Amino acid sequence: MMRMEAFKTDELFQKINTPKDVKNMSDLEKKHWPRIECPDVVDAGQPFDVVVNIGSGIDHPSEQAHFIQWIEVARGSCDISRVYLEPVFSLPRVTFRMRLNKDTSLVVRESCNLHGIWENRKEIKVK
Template sequence: MTEDLFKQINYPKNPESMSDLEKKHWPRIECPDVVEAGKPFDVTVNIGVGIDHPSELAHFIEWIDLNRGDLGTTRAYLQPKYSFPRVTFRISLDQDTMLVARESCNLHGIWENKKQVRVK
């Protein structure tokens, strides 16, 4: 199973009933559902749903991305033991946008989540 995780972008099979592996790796996007056009706002990407992801030399989150749909926005690189998998980005939008958060675990591959944000 672990080998397959590196061949694709991973999602929980059922977000309503996730395994512990899925809970540890699912990036949560925390931000308003509606924002003002051109006004900066915070988007926090937090890895883990009810279970913290380890930050050890042998098992850690390498980076966290926040994208506007298919367009890259920003990436934060993390170091084991010294940083934990939660990053806040400050962005602004000028139109309704699908935010896409991705994280890369050194053992369990890339995981993704999406959130639609409306602009008024």
């Protein structure tokens, strides 16, 4: 049985959202939490891909009434890149190509037009 949605829409726009329990996410959390796919360890200065896919087991819609507006990746508090998406024609999956020169906390955020900003983080080691 799925958990009931615990959020009111107004509350979602007052903060950056993350799942309350990653191992037991609600459908709303599964649909909005950005998944980060990239190596845990990278070579200093060498390019690598970071794939960001919105949704964990439940695809996020891409329709006029409900869509992902943008997806961004940052190195800690330093922005790296942001991609804007159009409803209907684009799907919420983006590949960022980057390089790092020191250990970093990647921060990925996405903005849903109905459910606010959602965030995930991943630590990357540089050798």
